[in-house]
Amino acid sequence: MEPPITLRRDGGAPLYRQLTEQLRTAILDGRLPAGARLPSTRDLACSLGLSRGVVVEAYDELAAEGYLDGKTGAGTYVAAGLPRPRPRPDPATGPAPARPRWLRPEVPARQPGPHPEPGLIEFRPGRPTVAPLPATVWRRVWRAVGGEAPPGDYGPPAGEPRLRAAIARSLGQSRGLRCGPEDVVVTTGAVQALALVARASLGPAIPVAIEEPGALPVRAILAEHGAAIIPIPVDADGLVVERLPVGESAPVLVHVTPSHQYPLGGRLPVARRLALLEWARIHDALIVEDDYDSEFRFGAAPLPALAGLDGGATRVAYVGTFSKVLTPALRTGYLVAPPPLRERVVALKPLADFHSPWPVQRALATFLEEGHLERHVRRMRRHYAANRAALLAALAPVASLARPLGLEAGLHLCLEFGPGLDAARVAAAALAEGVVVATLADNYFGPPARDGLVLGYGGLSLAEIERGGAILARAIGREARRGADPARPPVRRPQVA
Amino acid sequence: MEPPITLRRDGGAPLYRQLTEQLRTAILDGRLPAGARLPSTRDLACSLGLSRGVVVEAYDELAAEGYLDGKTGAGTYVAAGLPRPRPRPDPATGPAPARPRWLRPEVPARQPGPHPEPGLIEFRPGRPTVAPLPATVWRRVWRAVGGEAPPGDYGPPAGEPRLRAAIARSLGQSRGLRCGPEDVVVTTGAVQALALVARASLGPAIPVAIEEPGALPVRAILAEHGAAIIPIPVDADGLVVERLPVGESAPVLVHVTPSHQYPLGGRLPVARRLALLEWARIHDALIVEDDYDSEFRFGAAPLPALAGLDGGATRVAYVGTFSKVLTPALRTGYLVAPPPLRERVVALKPLADFHSPWPVQRALATFLEEGHLERHVRRMRRHYAANRAALLAALAPVASLARPLGLEAGLHLCLEFGPGLDAARVAAAALAEGVVVATLADNYFGPPARDGLVLGYGGLSLAEIERGGAILARAIGREARRGADPARPPVRRPQVA
Numbered sequence: 001m002e003p004p005i006t007l008r009r010d011g012g013a014p015l016y017r018q019l020t021e022q023l024r025t026a027i028l029d030g031r032l033p034a035g036a037r038l039p040s041t042r043d044l045a046c047s048l049g050l051s052r053g054v055v056v057e058a059y060d061e062l063a064a065e066g067y068l069d070g071k072t073g074a075g076t077y078v079a080a081g082l083p084r085p086r087p088r089p090d091p092a093t094g095p096a097p098a099r100p101r102w103l104r105p106e107v108p109a110r111q112p113g114p115h116p117e118p119g120l121i122e123f124r125p126g127r128p129t130v131a132p133l134p135a136t137v138w139r140r141v142w143r144a145v146g147g148e149a150p151p152g153d154y155g156p157p158a159g160e161p162r163l164r165a166a167i168a169r170s171l172g173q174s175r176g177l178r179c180g181p182e183d184v185v186v187t188t189g190a191v192q193a194l195a196l197v198a199r200a201s202l203g204p205a206i207p208v209a210i211e212e213p214g215a216l217p218v219r220a221i222l223a224e225h226g227a228a229i230i231p232i233p234v235d236a237d238g239l240v241v242e243r244l245p246v247g248e249s250a251p252v253l254v255h256v257t258p259s260h261q262y263p264l265g266g267r268l269p270v271a272r273r274l275a276l277l278e279w280a281r282i283h284d285a286l287i288v289e290d291d292y293d294s295e296f297r298f299g300a301a302p303l304p305a306l307a308g309l310d311g312g313a314t315r316v317a318y319v320g321t322f323s324k325v326l327t328p329a330l331r332t333g334y335l336v337a338p339p340p341l342r343e344r345v346v347a348l349k350p351l352a353d354f355h356s357p358w359p360v361q362r363a364l365a366t367f368l369e370e371g372h373l374e375r376h377v378r379r380m381r382r383h384y385a386a387n388r389a390a391l392l393a394a395l396a397p398v399a400s401l402a403r404p405l406g407l408e409a410g411l412h413l414c415l416e417f418g419p420g421l422d423a424a425r426v427a428a429a430a431l432a433e434g435v436v437v438a439t440l441a442d443n444y445f446g447p448p449a450r451d452g453l454v455l456g457y458g459g460l461s462l463a464e465i466e467r468g469g470a471i472l473a474r475a476i477g478r479e480a481r482r483g484a485d486p487a488r489p490p491v492r493r494p495q496v497a
Numbered sequence: 498m499e500p501p502i503t504l505r506r507d508g509g510a511p512l513y514r515q516l517t518e519q520l521r522t523a524i525l526d527g528r529l530p531a532g533a534r535l536p537s538t539r540d541l542a543c544s545l546g547l548s549r550g551v552v553v554e555a556y557d558e559l560a561a562e563g564y565l566d567g568k569t570g571a572g573t574y575v576a577a578g579l580p581r582p583r584p585r586p587d588p589a590t591g592p593a594p595a596r597p598r599w600l601r602p603e604v605p606a607r608q609p610g611p612h613p614e615p616g617l618i619e620f621r622p623g624r625p626t627v628a629p630l631p632a633t634v635w636r637r638v639w640r641a642v643g644g645e646a647p648p649g650d651y652g653p654p655a656g657e658p659r660l661r662a663a664i665a666r667s668l669g670q671s672r673g674l675r676c677g678p679e680d681v682v683v684t685t686g687a688v689q690a691l692a693l694v695a696r697a698s699l700g701p702a703i704p705v706a707i708e709e710p711g712a713l714p715v716r717a718i719l720a721e722h723g724a725a726i727i728p729i730p731v732d733a734d735g736l737v738v739e740r741l742p743v744g745e746s747a748p749v750l751v752h753v754t755p756s757h758q759y760p761l762g763g764r765l766p767v768a769r770r771l772a773l774l775e776w777a778r779i780h781d782a783l784i785v786e787d788d789y790d791s792e793f794r795f796g797a798a799p800l801p802a803l804a805g806l807d808g809g810a811t812r813v814a815y816v817g818t819f820s821k822v823l824t825p826a827l828r829t830g831y832l833v834a835p836p837p838l839r840e841r842v843v844a845l846k847p848l849a850d851f852h853s854p855w856p857v858q859r860a861l862a863t864f865l866e867e868g869h870l871e872r873h874v875r876r877m878r879r880h881y882a883a884n885r886a887a888l889l890a891a892l893a894p895v896a897s898l899a900r901p902l903g904l905e906a907g908l909h910l911c912l913e914f915g916p917g918l919d920a921a922r923v924a925a926a927a928l929a930e931g932v933v934v935a936t937l938a939d940n941y942f943g944p945p946a947r948d949g950l951v952l953g954y955g956g957l958s959l960a961e962i963e964r965g966g967a968i969l970a971r972a973i974g975r976e977a978r979r980g981a982d983p984a985r986p987p988v989r990r991p992q993v994a
Binding site for chain 2: 064151176331356
C-alpha cells in the first residue's frame with residue numbers, strides 16, 4: 001500500500017516530521033486502515049527521494065506511539081485496535097448541539113460587560129488611577145522580584161510571611177485592627193477572599209443578607225455558592241441594621257460595606273456598628289466586612305472597623321484589597337478572620353489556586369515595607385479629592401434635580417434623582433454623547449426603591465470629568481424639562497461611536 | 498465625670514491619638530456610660546496638661562464617629578444607644594466553642610503537609626529545579642513588567658491576549674494542538690483550571706472517574722465540588738479505559754494524566770487514547786486531560802494529546818501549567834476547552850479571582866515570546882535526565898526487590914515493591930536517616946492494589962539524590978532481610994532531626 005505522502009522541500013518543517021505527521025494523519029482518518037502493510041523503509045525512501053534513515057526514524061516513532069506494528073524482516077503494518085474518531089462536524093451546517101451532559105444546567109453567572117470603545121468617558125465605579133505612582137517606584141518593586149532567585153516550590157497557602165506581616169502592620173496603623181501576621185490570609189483579590197469565605201460557610205439555600213442596593217459581584221459570588229439572598233435596605237447611613245431578620249429566620253452571614261456603602265455611599269455610624277455586632281452575637285452570625293474604599297476619606301473622621309470593635313474577634317471576617325489603593329491588575333486582597341474560619345479558608349485555598357502568585361506578593365511586600373503604599377494613598381487622596389470637586393462643580397447646575405450622596409469617602413458618588421427624572425433615559429442620552437454611566441436601579445436585587453446614577457470618578461482625568469460631567473448635567477437638565485413637558489419628543493436612541 | 502486617661506509622653510503615639518483612643522475604649526467598655534457628661538475641653542486640657550486644641554480635636558472626632566453628643570455650650574455627653582459589646586472571653590479558661598452556625602459542617606479539606614525540616618532530603622513529586630535558569634533571563638522578564646505602566650483597570654477574565662497567543666503557539670509546536678489565542682484561558686495554576694471546570698460541570702453526587710492510584714489534590718478538588726468519585730484502575734500503560742463504567746452508570750467526567758500517569762508513570766498508548774475518546778463520545782462525557790509532565794520525556798517518542806486527537810474539539814478539556822517547566826511559585830496554568838465549557842469557565846472566573854494577576858501574565862508572555870521557555874525545557878531535560886540516572890544508579894543494588902516504573906517521562910518514578918517488603922516501614926526507616934519518601938498506598942482512594950514508593954527527583958541536587966538514594970537502597974535491603982527473617986527486631990521509630 002502506497003501511503004499518501006506529499007513532502008514540501010521549501011525549508012518548512014523537517015522532512016522527518018512531515019513524514020511522521022502525514023503518516024499519523026492518514027492512519028487516524030482511515031486512509032491507511034488497520035492491518036495495511038506499509039512499504040519497506042527502503043522502498044518508501046526511494047519513492048520519496050529520502051534517505052532511508054529518515055523513514056526508519058518515522059516508522060520507529062509511530063511504532064513507539066502505537067500506530068504501527070512490525071517485526072524485523074516481517075514488514076510494517078498499521079496497528080489493529082485503533083478506534084476511528086468520528087469525522088469532525090461542520091460547525092456551519094451541523095445541527096445546533098444540545099447542552100452536553102457535563103455542563104451544569106444553571107444559567108452561567110453574569111459576565112461583566114465588555115470594555116467600552118476607546119474615546120468614551122466612562123464613569124465606572126471601582127476603577128482607580130495609577131498614573132501618579134512614580135515610575136521609579138514601580139520599577140523598583142519589580143527589580144526586587146527579578147533580583148531574587150525564584151522559589152522552586154509552592155509557597156504557604158496563607159501567603160508570604162513578609163507580606164502578611166506588612167499587611168498586619170498597615171491594618172494596625174490605618175484601621176486600628178489589632179492583628180498579627182498569622183491572622184492575615186493573602187488572597188487573589190477581594191473577590192477570592194469572599195469566595196473562600198462563602199465556600200467555608202455556605203451551602204444550598206443558606207440564608208445570607210446583603211445590602212440593598214449593593215454590589216453585583218458580591219451577590220453573584222454568594223449566589224454561586226448556594227446562598228438564599230435576603231436584601232436588607234440601606235439608607236444614607238448604610239445598612240439599616242434593625243431590618244435584619246431575627247430569631248429563626250436570621251441569616252447565617254451578612255455582607256456589609258461600612259466604610260463607604262456601595263452604591264449609596266453612606267458610612268455606617270458607630271451605634272449601628274455596635275448594633276450589628278450585637279445582632280450577630282445573638283444569632284451566631286458571621287459579618288463579612290468589605291472595607292471597600294476605607295482609604296479615601298475627604299474631611300471625614302475615620303470610623304472604627306467592625307473587626308476592631310468585635311472584641312473577641314469571633315464573628316467578623318474583614319476583607320481588604322489593593323485594587324482601589326493601587327491597581328486591580330495585581331489581583332491581591334486579604335482576609336482577617338476568626339481562627340476557625342481562617343483555618344477553613346487556609347485549607348480551602350489550595351483547592352482554589354494553592355496560593356497567590358509569589359512575584360506579586362513579593363513586590364507588594366517591598367511596596368508596603370518601604371512605605372510606598374502610605375505615600376501613594378496620601379498622593380491619591382489629593383488626586384481623588386480634586387476629581388470629586390470637579391465632578392461636583394460640573395453637576396452643580398442640576399443639584400436641585402439630582403442630589404449627590406456618599407461624598408465623604410471613596411471613588412464614586414451617587415446621584416439621587418427626584419420624581420419625574422428617569423435615570424435610564426438620562427444614561428441613554430449621555431451614552432449618545434459618549435458618556436457611560438450606570439444607573440442605581442442596576443444595583444438592586446428587588447424592585448428599585450430609588451432612581452439615580454452611580455458615578456465612579458477614580459479612573460478619569462480632570463479634563464474627562466469636566467467634559468463628561470457637563471454632558472451629563474445637560475442630559476439631566478434636558479430630561480427634566482422633557483419630563484415636565486410630555487409633549488416633547490422622546491430622547492434619541494444611544495449610538496456608540 | 499473624670500475620664501480614665503493616662504497619657505504617655507515618651508515619644509510614642511501622638512497625644513491627640515492617645516486621648517481619642519482611650520476615650521473610645523472607655524466608652525466601649527462601659528467605664529464611660531451612655532449619658533455621662535464629659536469635662537469641658539478646657540478642664541480636661543488643664544487636668545491632663547494638654548493644649549485645649551488637642552482635646553477639642555479628640556471630642557470632635559469622637560462626635561463625628563457617633564460616640565459623643567454635644568451642643569455648643571451645653572456640654573458633651575456619651576451618646577445614648579451604643580449597645581455594649583460582650584466582654585472578651587478568656588481563651589485560656591473559657592469553654593471550648595461549639596462549631597459556629599456559619600461554618601459548613603463538613604470536615605475541612607485535607608491540607609498539604611508542612612514543609613519538612615531543612616536538612617532532610619525530600620523526594621517530593623511535582624517539585625522542579627529552577628536554579629539552571631539564568632539570572633539574567635529572570636531579571637529581564639521582571640524588568641519588562643517594571644518598565645511598563647501598570648494597568649489601572651481589571652484585565653480580561655480569560656487572560657492577557659499576548660500570553661494567550663504565546664501559549665497557543667507553544668501548544669501547537671510542542672503538543673500538536675491546533676488552537677488559537679481565543680481557545681486559551683489563563684488560570685491561577687492548573688489547580689484553578691480544574692476547579693473552574695469542576696464548577697462548570699459538577700454538582701452534588703455527579704459521578705466522576707479518576708485514576709486509581711491518582712493525585713490527591715485532583716480527588717480533593719473534584720470531591721469539594723460535589724463529585725461522587727469512581728476510581729478506575731491504572732496499569733503500566735495508564736488508565737485501563739475498558740474499566741470505565743458504561744451505559745447508565747457512565748461518569749460525566751473522567752480525569753486522566755496521559756503523558757505520565759501520576760503516580761505509576763505509564764504513558765497512555767494511542768489505542769487507549771482513541772478508545773477513551775470513543776467512550777466519551779458514546780456517553781457524552783467530558784475528558785479532563787491533565788498534561789502533567791508532558792515536557793520531560795527521556796528517549797521516548799511524544800504521544801499526541803487527547804485534545805489533539807479529539808477531531809471536533811468537543812469533549813476534551815486540556816489543562817497545562819508552568820509549575821513543572823518553570824516554578825509552581827508563579828501559579829500560572831491554562832485551559833483549552835470546547836467552546837461551551839470555555840464560555841462557562843470565563844463566566845465563572847470573575848467569581849473566583851476576576852482574572853489572574855497581570856504582572857505574572859506579562860512576565861510569562863515575555864518569557865515565551867523570547868523563546869526562553871523552549872531553551873529552559875531543553876536545559877532542564879538534560880538536568881532531569883541526569884537526576885533520573887543518578888537515582889536509578891543508587892537504587893540499582895535493590896532493583897530485584899523494588900522495580901522502577903514510569904521512567905520514560907516526568908520528574909518522578911515509582912518503585913514497586915515485591916511481596917514481603919512493606920513500604921510504610923521502608924519510609925519510616927528512611928525518615929529516621931533524614932530521607933522523606935511517599936508511599937504508593939497514600940495515592941489510593943480505595944484499598945491499595947500495589948505497594949511501593951513514589952520518588953520525585955525534580956527538586957533535588959545530584960548530591961542529594963546520590964546520598965538519599967543510597968540511604969533508601971540500604972533501608973530497602975534491610976527491610977527485605979527483616980521481612981525474610983521474622984525473628985529480627987522491628988525497625989526503629991522515625992525521628993526527625
